[in-house]
Amino acid sequence: MTPPMLEVRGLTRRFGGLAALSEVSVRVPAGRTLGVIGPNGSGKSTLINVVTGHLKPTSGTVLINGRDLTGARPWTVAKAGVGRTFQVVKPFRGMSVRENVMVAATYGAHGRTAADAAGLATDVLARVGLAGQAGRAPAELSVADARRLELARALALEPRLLFLDEVLAGLRPAEIDPALDLIRALAAEGVTIVVVEHVVRAIVEVSDEVLVLHEGKVLTSGPPDRVMADPRVIEAYLGHRYARRGGA
Ligand SMILES: Nc1ncnc2c1ncn2[C@@H]1O[C@H](COP(=O)(O)OP(=O)(O)OP(=O)(O)O)[C@@H](O)[C@H]1O
Ligand SMILES: [Mg+2]
Incomplete structure (x- = not known):
């Protein structure tokens, strides 16, 4: 069972x-x-x-x-x-949106390599509607986009x-x-x-x-x-x- x-x-x-x-x-x-x-x-x-x-x-x-x-x-x-989002968003402030998602990808269950993590980050950012913000700093995001980044980081853990x-x-x-x-x-x-x-x-x-x-x-x-x-x-x-x- x-x-x-x-x-x-x-x-x-x-x-x-x-x-x-x-x-x-x-x-x-x-x-x-x-x-x-x-x-x-x-x-x-x-x-x-x-x-x-x-x-x-x-x-x-x-x-x-x-x-x-x-x-x-x-x-x-x-x-x-197991992936999760935080009610109070917690991005790495010194990294771009894309880098934040890549870090999550390398820490997930599958432990993606840097090359894989880049591809996964592109997919995940597109999926949550953040493709256009990938190069920005987290601090530049709107409240709604900061929540999308939380979700993207959780999804990058697969x-x-x-x-x-x-x-x-x-x-x-x-x-x-x-x-x-x-x-x-x-x-x-x-x-x-x-x-x-x-x-x-x-x-x-x-x-x-x-x-x-x-x-x-x-x-x-x-x-x-x-x-x-x-x-x-x-x-x-x-x-x-x-x-x-x-x-x-
Ligand atoms: N780290 C902490 N130290 C002390 N008390 C805490 C801590 N975290 C939560 N609490 C308390 O535990 C209770 C439950 O909090 P929790 O954050 O789980 O509620 P919640 O259902 O998520 O509420 P909300 O809908 O406002 O997000 C609250 O009384 C809160 O003040
Ligand atoms: Mg809560």
Whole structure:
């Protein structure tokens, strides 16, 4: 039997007294897309950070394609075929857009040579719509293009498992559909995807299954339509957003 591409069991991460992530368990079969939603501060980015080695778990287990990578370093996780974007973009500032993508290509599961990395960077930059910006410095990019660079760097790792943390943030409405098309195309190629987004329509359109986090815990999970119709989700998620809009 093939193991799920991602299996997380009882994952917990505390920051002092705060349980940013509490006893979270989830399975994502190979080739499927999991959408993760939840109010601000519900633990979405922490889940990605703990699974990809950027934060150590306090307790729990992370299995990637059946391999125990609990607490592994980020580069070990990347070498295992896992790509990710950061919610706060993190390019190498002293390198061009193209060089940033080439570095990722050489660090991926396949460890591309410089010549291969150049070709891969050209393909990936075209795919995310950054071909025209390849020679620029990351600091010169718009907010939306900086997010595209994050995505390009993650794709240059040639991941089998890809975590996307709010890659649609900062995109104009007309730019969202092409981004969703790209996510669907990656899924069609067999990439397993975990997508964190506040744009509920986007989550419903690309996800096979949706996980809802609330105060670090799993509130519910299941097919997108059923989850989005769940009164607890509407209360926890939309209620919070309405409260934010009215309050802060
Ligand atoms: N490095 C850290 N040190 C201390 N607290 C942290 C750290 N990272 C996250 N937290 C806290 O953990 C909780 C979960 O944060 P996280 O970033 O995972 O939320 P999120 O669901 O991604 O929110 P958002 O939608 O705003 O991105 C929050 O209360 C946050 O303040
Ligand atoms: Mg976050």
